[in-house]
Amino acid sequence: MKYCKECGIGIAGDIRYCRNCGAEVSKVDGTNVSIHNPTRTNKRRNKPWSFIVIIFTVMLGVGGYVAYQYGASLTSKEKVAEDFLLALEKKDQESLEKFLFLNGEPIQNQDLDGLLALFESEPQLINQVKDQLMSKDGMFSVHKVGKKYLVFDHYGIEVGTYELVIHTNQPETKVSVDGDERGTIDFGEPLAINVTPGIYTVSGERATEFATVVDEGKVTVTGEGESIETSLDVTGDYIEIDANEAKAKLFANGKDTGYQTGDVILFGPVNLDGSTVVWVEKEFSTGLAKSEMIPIRDHSSILFNIEEPQVSGSLTNETSVRSLYLLPNSATQKLSAADIQGWSSYELRLARNEIFARHGYIFQSADLRSYFSSLSWYVPDPNYDGTLSDIEEYNVDFIQDRE
Incomplete structure (x- = not known):
């Protein structure tokens, strides 16, 4: 019985190449010796490592795909809408500020008391918002606002704006909305401002020689109609x-x-x-x-x-x-x-x-x-x-x- 000097397996008969490792066998001085073929041997030896690399690459690709799909699901339209509605129901102002955008810009340090008061007084509006979120016709809509982590689509909630028109029945009436002065108007010359959904306190003040006349009222903005009108009566006594x-x-x-x-x-x-x-x-x-x-x-x-x-x-x-x-x-x-x-x-x-x-x-x-x-x-x-x-x-x- 002859043995291959490369792999040690027994070789029967007059065989030129080892059937196990492929090494060439020749007879020298009556003794069977193998002649090493580096090209064929290295090729055969590299086969197990190539298989491992392929498996690793496939696993890495599958893992990356799964990770991407998971990350994308956390920033999807549906997830953002769901989290926004939850924050709205809980009246979580801090979370709402993270979702809300106005004209494509984040709403930061803005008083959302009027918005929260609206949904507290009319909780049924949340169902209306839920139905309108994926469209662009309601008080709120889901919009793409950029990329997150440079990979995932980033979505936010765009707030609709509506025109609030304020009238007065007297001259030189100073108008304020939620305590912020917005201007002075006269009879027949209304003031128009853009507001987001919410409940607002609109007040008018007219200073005369013997009295300061004040009138104020609540205005509810729910997105019904193109504009909302309100009138101030500062006639006085x-x-x-x-x-x-x-x-x-x-x-x-x-x-x-x-x-x-x-x-x-x-x-x-x-x-x-x-x-x-x-x-x-x-x-x-x-x-x-x-x-x-x-x-x-x-x-x-x-x-x-x-x-x-x-x-x-x-x-x-x-x-x-x-x-x-x-x-x-x-x-x-x-x-x-x-x-x-x-x-x-x-x-x-x-x-x-x-x-x-x-x-x-x-x-x-x-x-x-x-x-x-x-x-x-x-x-x-x-x-x-x-x-x-x-x-x-x-x-x-x-x-x-x-x-």
Whole structure:
């Protein structure tokens, strides 16, 4: 029995090549020896390693494909829509901010309270959103916004925008939405702004000489219709004022309003909290007559009564003096609670400063300066240093404690 020197297997007969390893066998000096064929041997030896490489490559490809499909499923349209709806149901504002895009840009640090309030008040809308997410016609839609990890398609939720048109019935109305000022509008000149779905507080403010009128309301934006319209009523409150004498001037908070009695005056807008105090004055040949001062607290009409001052010699009577002073005796007698019972804070302020005005004090406040300048007895004294008598000091403190 002969043996192959390459692989050691027995070789029977006169065989030139080893059937096991392919080595060439020859006879030298009567002894069978193998002649090594490097080309054939290396080729046969490389066969097991080639098989391993092929198997590894196939497994790597299959694993990569499976990994890609898994990663793609985590960022798919369906997964993004599912996670968005879950965050919406849970009212998870932090998660919603990660999903939402406006005009292709991420919504960051935006107040979503209005959006969450909408779905809290109308939870059935979530089913509507679910049906519309894959289209582009609803409040929200799934859009491709780029790539994630440079491999997977990245999807987000695009928020629809709608036009909110705000009207007013008065001029110079300052408009705010959720506390943010959006501009000033006039009657017939509405303001149009773009908003996303949600519940918004729309307010209007109009500042007038004697009152600041405010109106506000809630506006719900659900995507139904191309635009949403709302109106603000900043007319304010008005009252009717008249007097028993024609051509008496109407004053409010120390200012001449420009109105005169004769026909019923519709005065306003005014606050109904007593902060607006009105009276009328008329100059007669015998002197200036002034009505009582009335704070406005409701819509009741006011009829003032004034009488022409009666003159005896060069002195006016007590009625005339009372018409000129709020508290005629505040310089000589200590006041009691009965003297100022039911007075508004504005009347008390005037009465307190009347004590200083008697001495000619020059007021810095425009309303006080206007009020006392209209009184015939008031004579400004630039040298007055503010000194008061004991009784006057007592009365100043007494009134101030009740303002």
